[in-house]
Amino acid sequence: MEFKFTEENLTRIEQEVKKYPERKPAVMAALYLAQEQNGYISNEVIKEVADVLGITAEDVLGVVTFYTMYHQKPMGKFHLQVCTNVSCMLRGGYEIWDQVKDKFGIENLGITEDQNFSLEEVECMGSCGTAPMIAVNEDYYENLTNEKVEEILESLKSTN
Amino acid sequence: MEKILLPDIENLHLIDVYISNGGYEAAKKAFTQTSDDIIDQVKKSGLRGRGGAAFSAGLKWSFMPKTTDKPKYLCVNGDESEPGSFKDRQIFEINPHQMIEGTIITCYAIGAKTAYVYIRGEYHKWIRLLQKAIDDAYEKGFIGKKMKETFNTDFQCDIYIHKGAGAYICGEESSLMNSLEGKRGYPRVKPPFPAQNGLWGCPTTINNVETIANVPKIIEKGWEWFSKIGHPKHPGTLLFGVSGHVNKPGVYELPTGTLLTDIIYKYAGGVPNDKKILCVIPGGTSMPPLRGDKLEGVKMDAESLKEAESAIGTGGVIVMDEDTDLVKVLARIAHFYHHESCGQCTPCREGTGWLEKILKRILAGNGSTSDLELLITVANQIEGNTICALGEAAAWPVKYMVERFRYYFEARVNDEVSLPIANKVHSMRETSYPLADVKK
Numbered sequence: 001m002e003f004k005f006t007e008e009n010l011t012r013i014e015q016e017v018k019k020y021p022e023r024k025p026a027v028m029a030a031l032y033l034a035q036e037q038n039g040y041i042s043n044e045v046i047k048e049v050a051d052v053l054g055i056t057a058e059d060v061l062g063v064v065t066f067y068t069m070y071h072q073k074p075m076g077k078f079h080l081q082v083c084t085n086v087s088c089m090l091r092g093g094y095e096i097w098d099q100v101k102d103k104f105g106i107e108n109l110g111i112t113e114d115q116n117f118s119l120e121e122v123e124c125m126g127s128c129g130t131a132p133m134i135a136v137n138e139d140y141y142e143n144l145t146n147e148k149v150e151e152i153l154e155s156l157k158s159t160n
Numbered sequence: 161m162e163k164i165l166l167p168d169i170e171n172l173h174l175i176d177v178y179i180s181n182g183g184y185e186a187a188k189k190a191f192t193q194t195s196d197d198i199i200d201q202v203k204k205s206g207l208r209g210r211g212g213a214a215f216s217a218g219l220k221w222s223f224m225p226k227t228t229d230k231p232k233y234l235c236v237n238g239d240e241s242e243p244g245s246f247k248d249r250q251i252f253e254i255n256p257h258q259m260i261e262g263t264i265i266t267c268y269a270i271g272a273k274t275a276y277v278y279i280r281g282e283y284h285k286w287i288r289l290l291q292k293a294i295d296d297a298y299e300k301g302f303i304g305k306k307m308k309e310t311f312n313t314d315f316q317c318d319i320y321i322h323k324g325a326g327a328y329i330c331g332e333e334s335s336l337m338n339s340l341e342g343k344r345g346y347p348r349v350k351p352p353f354p355a356q357n358g359l360w361g362c363p364t365t366i367n368n369v370e371t372i373a374n375v376p377k378i379i380e381k382g383w384e385w386f387s388k389i390g391h392p393k394h395p396g397t398l399l400f401g402v403s404g405h406v407n408k409p410g411v412y413e414l415p416t417g418t419l420l421t422d423i424i425y426k427y428a429g430g431v432p433n434d435k436k437i438l439c440v441i442p443g444g445t446s447m448p449p450l451r452g453d454k455l456e457g458v459k460m461d462a463e464s465l466k467e468a469e470s471a472i473g474t475g476g477v478i479v480m481d482e483d484t485d486l487v488k489v490l491a492r493i494a495h496f497y498h499h500e501s502c503g504q505c506t507p508c509r510e511g512t513g514w515l516e517k518i519l520k521r522i523l524a525g526n527g528s529t530s531d532l533e534l535l536i537t538v539a540n541q542i543e544g545n546t547i548c549a550l551g552e553a554a555a556w557p558v559k560y561m562v563e564r565f566r567y568y569f570e571a572r573v574n575d576e577v578s579l580p581i582a583n584k585v586h587s588m589r590e591t592s593y594p595l596a597d598v599k600k
Contacts, residue, residue, distance in 0.1 A: 019276075019320040021231075021360060025342035028325055032281075059342075066344040066502075067325035069281045081282075085243045086445055086492055087403035087478055123328065123496055124243035125282050128403035128476065129410045138284035 003044040005052060009033045013052060023053045027063050031070050040071045068122075076111050076118035078156050081135040084121055087128035096132050096149050097121060103153060116157075163413045164377050164389075164397050165370065166254050173289065175296040178257040184302055186376035190265045191313040198269040202375065205383035206395045210247075211237055211331070211368030212444070212473050213549075214394065214462040217375075221365060223355035224270045230362040234267050234275040235340065238369040239324055239331035241280055242444035243496060244476030247399035248369040250411050252279075252286040255373065256293035260319065262375035264303060267317040270365050274318050277369075278336050281325040294319055328500035332548045333366040335502070346504050347548035370399055390416030391461035398475045400460065402428040405435070405481040416461035420450075423460060424479055435481040439565070443473020445493050446553030448560035452482070469560075487572050490561050491519035497554035508551045511542035515558050527573040535562050 005013065012033060016026040030053060034045045041064050050057040064070045080100055084093040100119055104112050111118040127133035130142035134149065141152055171177045178184070190198055203218025224232060236259070240248040251259050263275045279287050297303050301310035303319050322340050324330050330339045334348035337359050358364020374396060378386045387395045394416045400423055403409045407429030414423065420442065424430065431437060437452035442460065448470040450458065458464065462472045480489065498512035518535055521527050539555035546552075562569055 019322075020342075025322070025340060027342040028323065028339070031325070032323070055342075062344050063325075063342065067281070067327050069326035084492070085496060086441075086489055087244055089489070089492055090404040090478070090480060090484065122282075122326075123499060124241060124245075126240055126246040126249055126280070128244050128246045128478070129401055130246075131403060131409070135282065140285065 001042065001044060003034070003038055003042060003048050005034070005048060006037060009037060010052065017053075024055050024059070027053055027055065027060060028067075031060070031064060035070060040074045042072075074111065074115065077116045078136050079118050079120065081120045081122040081125070083123070083125045083127065083131070083133050083135075085124040087124070088131040088133060091131040092145075093132040095146060096134065096144060099146055099149055100134070100153070161397075161415060165258065165373050165399060166250055166411070166413050172255050173253065173257070173293065175257060175293065175300060178255075179300075182380070183257055184261055184300075186380040187261050187264050187302065188311055190268055190379050191311040191315065195269045195271060198265065198379065201383045202269070202378055205378045205386040206393070207371065207374055207378060207386065208394055208396075208462065209368055210370035210374075210398065210474070212242070212446075212471075214472055217367060217371050220355070220367070221266070221270050223353065224363050224365055225355070226271075228363055231274065232270060232272040233359045233362055233364040234263065234270060234272040235333070235336060235359070235364060235366040236263055236275060236277040236369055236372050237331060237333065237336060237366055238277055238279040238283075239328075239336060240283075240369075240474075241328040241331050241500075242446065242474050242476060243493070244401065244403055244441060244444045244478045245474040246401045246403070247411055247475065249283060249286045250399060251369055251373050252283070252290045256290050257297065258376055259290075259369055259373040260293060260297050260303070262372035263319055264317060265375050265379060266365070266367065266372055268315050272317065272365070274320070276320050276322045276340055276359075278322045278324060278330070278340060280330075281323050287321055287323055291321055294321070327502075328496075329502045329548070329550060332550065335548065336366060337364060344502075346502050347550075349547055390418075391459070391463060393463045394461040394472070398460065398472075400427075401474075401476045402479065403476070404479040405431050405437075405484070406479050407432055414460075417459045417464065420458040420460055420477070421455055423477060424455075428477075428479070431479065431481050435483065437479060438482045438484050439480045439486060439489075439561075441476075441478040441480075441557070442470050444476040445478070445496065445557055447471045447473040448556050449564065451564050452480075486561065486565055486568055487519065487523050490558060491516065491523050493557050494519050494554070497550065501550060501554070505546040505551065507542045507545040508554065511538050511551075512554045514538045515554065519558075522569070522573055525572075525574075529570065529573050529575060531573055532562055532566070532569055535559075 013030050016029040017023050030049045046057050046060045050060045082097045104117050106119050108121045132144050133142045199221045207217045208214040238248045307316050327345050329335045330345040332347050335345040339345040354364040389395050397413050400412045412427045439449050441449045458468045465472050494516040498516045501508045501512045503509045539559040542551045543555040
């Protein structure tokens with residue numbers, strides 16, 4: 001599918017470029033913007049980012065595959081990220097992981113049929129003191145219990 | 161005790177509140193001195209890096225060349241991805257201007273006109289908070305073109321945030337620079353060191369967020385004052401992040417040299433249900449774990465922890481009570497380092513995978529006593545044989561956990577059976593070979 005940055009996003013990329021002595025470092029920010037606009041990073045996105053920044057598509061692909069926050073397939077409207085690293089694990093991170101998995105019947109990096117929810121097991125998110133946690137898209141939910149998770153998931157469901 | 165980094169002042173994150181509490185006065189003072197004076201004071205203060213290696217900050221700055229045609233750069237490392245570490249986000253949230261002021265002073269000291277604050281991508285909220293603080297500082301003329309009037313100086317610097325995208329390795333300084341250049345975050349071979357050949361081949365200094373946030377107070381109150389706080393060889397306060405099995409997990413700012421048992425029992429409220437402690441990781445998961453029965457008298461600073469055969473790391477204290485499944489914990493840690501290995505060096509790329517596979521086999525009840533030796537052998541083959549310190553970070557927890565909790569791991573594996581070599585090799589494969597069945 002064809003992908004072109006919106007005018008607004010092109011302006012934002014140019015603002016990012018200004019931070020650096022060359023255009024290439026803006027690739028990370030440009031990919032975030034592309035992901036926001038397109039939902040995920042497709043081959044067309046990679047080509048467009050490369051063209052806009054004057055770098056090769058291989059440079060962009062290398063970045064996309066190195067970092068976990070760029071997705072090469074569509075994710076849900078609500079991307080649920082559950083931390084199961086040590087500090088969360090000690091306070092019930094896996095119980096929450098199982099709970100979310102069971103509720104939606106999806107596995108790691110899976111997506112529900114209605115495309116509303118996707119799930120990812122993530123590494124330490126820096127919420128160790130407020131463990132366990134879930135991040136929904138960009139927002140952290142901390143100090144969780146199974147009851148609180150149920151509440152959050154239900155409220156997300158009803159906002160659809 | 162007075163808090164240096166996270167004082168109890170309401171709304172300190174607002175620039176007006178920060179200014180009314182003496183904020184940006186240290187920067188004004190710094191600009192009346194030479195850059196060499198600033199470096200000298202920070203050196204004498206004994207400030208050591210808070211990112212894990214505890215290297216002298218002033219000494220690091222002094223490596224920057226005085227005369228060069230190239231631009232110089234400062235990177236402030238807020239990648240904060242070490243499991244058990246959650247301190248930098250407190251600075252972004254509670255006291256961002258002190259870090260910004262520290263960045264301005266550091267830029268002046270090393271002669272950098274541009275500073276990048278590298279923040280992990282997951283910290284969307286904290287990136288927004290810091291960006292707001294930076295925008296406010298620009299508006300008030302503490303950064304950028306207006307510095308000339310504000311500080312009566314010819315020096316000018318800019319501060320930008322660079323958002324990461326989910327890679328633990330980017331907290332390693334050379335990997336951070338590659339990531340900032342818009343590349344895959346592969347660590348670089350050292351030497352050359354960043355002070356000679358850093359960002360875009362130019363002289364670069366990389367300091368942790370917490371390190372930088374200490375700088376304004378050292379300039380304001382003098383190096384003597386700072387050097388008298390806490391342990392003389394590792395002075396100042398540290399932001400201890402306590403997590404795991406404690407009643408009050410959180411970040412506690414305490415002088416270096418504070419007793420580990422005080423941190424756990426006095427500040428973090430002790431262990432729930434008064435259970436005994438089985439194991440404590442003192443500075444983030446890559447540091448050698450300590451046995452619960454050997455915590456008495458252990459002090460939390462770089463020198464004392466070295467004596468206790470561990471390391472201060474990022475000050476992320478993870479407490480595990482007597483009912484913790486250590487094999488599960490170690491398998492989870494091994495999974496983390498396997499997942500985060502960048503794949504450049506064979507010992508790390510392959511070794512971390514083996515560590516995880518062997519530990520998962522033990523966890524499934526299919527391990528044998530020789531697996532414990534195998535774990536240590538593999539760990540030893542990673543350590544020291546990689547470009548960056550992720551090798552050590554992956555090897556240490558496994559090696560020291562197995563050595564220090566030998567009895568615990570022995571109880572979880574089956575007795576060794578005499579198998580031909582072919583079977584031994586087979587036992588290293590991914591499939592968890594049921595050794596116990598072979599015995600029958």
